[in-house]
Amino acid sequence: MAVSTIRRVTVTPVAFVDPPLLNTVGVHQPYALRAIIRIEIDNGLTGLGETYADTAHIARMEAAADAIIGSDVFALNRIHRIIDDCVAQLSVTGGDGVAGMITTASTADRVFSPFEVACLDIQGKTLGRPVSDLLGGAVRAAVPFSAYLFYKWAGHPGATGGIDEHDRWGEAIDPDGLIRQAHRMIDDYGFTAIKLKGGVFPPDEEVAAIKALHAEFPDIPLRLDPNAAWTVDTSVRVAAELDGIVEYLEDPTPGLDGMAEVAAEAKMPLATNMCVVAFDHLKPAVLKNSVSVVLSDHHYWGGLQRSRLLGGICETFGMGLSMHSNSHLGISLAAMTHLAAATPNLTYACDTHWPWKFEDVVKPGALRFVDGAVPVPTGPGLGVEIDEAALERLHQQYLDCGIRDRDDTGYMQSIDPSFVNTSPRW
Ligand SMILES: O=C([O-])[C@@H](O)[C@@H](O)[C@H](O)[C@@H](O)C(=O)[O-]
Numbered sequence: 339m340a341v342s343t344i345r346r347v348t349v350t351p352v353a354f355v356d357p358p359l360l361n362t363v364g365v366h367q368p369y370a371l372r373a374i375i376r377i378e379i380d381n382g383l384t385g386l387g388e389t390y391a392d393t394a395h396i397a398r399m400e401a402a403a404d405a406i407i408g409s410d411v412f413a414l415n416r417i418h419r420i421i422d423d424c425v426a427q428l429s430v431t432g433g434d435g436v437a438g439m440i441t442t443a444s445t446a447d448r449v450f451s452p453f454e455v456a457c458l459d460i461q462g463k464t465l466g467r468p469v470s471d472l473l474g475g476a477v478r479a480a481v482p483f484s485a486y487l488f489y490k491w492a493g494h495p496g497a498t499g500g501i502d503e504h505d506r507w508g509e510a511i512d513p514d515g516l517i518r519q520a521h522r523m524i525d526d527y528g529f530t531a532i533k534l535k536g537g538v539f540p541p542d543e544e545v546a547a548i549k550a551l552h553a554e555f556p557d558i559p560l561r562l563d564p565n566a567a568w569t570v571d572t573s574v575r576v577a578a579e580l581d582g583i584v585e586y587l588e589d590p591t592p593g594l595d596g597m598a599e600v601a602a603e604a605k606m607p608l609a610t611n612m613c614v615v616a617f618d619h620l621k622p623a624v625l626k627n628s629v630s631v632v633l634s635d636h637h638y639w640g641g642l643q644r645s646r647l648l649g650g651i652c653e654t655f656g657m658g659l660s661m662h663s664n665s666h667l668g669i670s671l672a673a674m675t676h677l678a679a680a681t682p683n684l685t686y687a688c689d690t691h692w693p694w695k696f697e698d699v700v701k702p703g704a705l706r707f708v709d710g711a712v713p714v715p716t717g718p719g720l721g722v723e724i725d726e727a728a729l730e731r732l733h734q735q736y737l738d739c740g741i742r743d744r745d746d747t748g749y750m751q752s753i754d755p756s757f758v759n760t761s762p763r764w
């Protein structure tokens with residue numbers, strides 16, 4: 339047997355404290371969930387991957403973990419086929435890990451992704467090269483990220499057990515609160531682009547917030563993302579108001595057809611991580627002229643190599659490329675950084691939820707922000723190492739916290755029973 343044969347795979351769910359960040363489907367629960375994948379090969383080398391941890395996703399991951407034992411970590415096409423077959427045989431449904439916001443991504447690609455990342459980590463360690471080298475080589479030494487602003491409450495309502503103790507951000511429910519949040523984030527990380535998660539308050543309030551941010555930070559590119567909370571008419575009106583102010587408008591309205599109607603009127607590019615989330619969405623999106631920027635996300639586009647394929651397709655059809663994020667830990671940030679570094683046409687600052695958390699499963703030091711950008715790790719593989727004690731603690735936190743699926747809507751309704759999750763809302 340080759341020494342690169344997979345002999346053990348573990349899937350470890352973890353939970354980390356998450357602030358009450360508001361979005362159009364509800365509010366973040368007190369803990370965000372992730373699953374940590376560890377692959378070990380015959381010679382003892384190990385590789386890391388990170389993904390969602392909803393119950394159904396974990397069930398699929400565990401089945402896939404068993405199915406790939408004995409595969410060669412260099413045989414990623416074969417591993418993809420094994421996982422495809424394995425997922426097709428399961429009757430498990432749901433578990434997208436993103437609160438129902440991205441339901442039409444490929445389930446097999448979503449399951450394959452963290453295993454691919456872990457295999458690439460091992461490939462890099464075997465060759466003594468960083469993962470970015472396996473993707474064609476870094477074209478930038480550091481990857482710029484954006485300040486990802488959220489409307490948020492000061493704390494989780496009725497919180498007990500010191501859950502808000504580390505929330506240093508305070509309340510942000512109006513332009514002043516967002517400006518304070520933006521200053522703090524830019525002071526701490528040096529970000530050179532700003533994204534606001536919208537779809538929370540009526541559009542005019544969010545337009546006012548963006549205008550206030552623009553007045554405060556006139557040289558910083560801005561984006562607004564209401565996660566399809568607006569009708570076509572509202573979107574067209576907001577687009578006119580924000581002409582010359584945002585670098586792109588992200589998912590103003592649901593669906594390829596609605597986006598195409600808005601795109602025909604809007605002056606700025608429209609971006610998406612909702613209506614183009616799998617390869618079979620690309621052709622209709624191009625034919626309908628629905629979007630001009632696609633936000634890639636290796637967690638559901640099938641890993642790093644398939645995300646580069648997405649980059650190539652976007653380039654071919656003249657579409658821009660940005661990068662999407664959900665609440666995540668250090669393994670994901672490392673993977674996102676290697677991918678972005680090796681994707682020449684990924685020219686927008688990437689999204690990251692990084693500033694919103696204070697815990698991690700990786701040892702500190704490997705990843706840092708310098709002037710809003712993460713220097714690409716240059717050591718072998720992903721360049722991050724598990725902190726065993728932290729992994730155990732965050733796994734215990736998962737067992738204790740009682741949350742098993744991301745449910746922003748259910749959590750919001752437990753606080754405000756009148757809340758209805760509807761799209762478009764305005
Ligand atoms: O974390 C959130 O609340 C975001 O709304 C996230 O779930 C979205 O997937 C995302 O950031 C987006 O750009 O749509």
Ligand SMILES: [Mg+2]
Nearest residue numbers: 563588589611
């Ligand atoms: Mg988005």
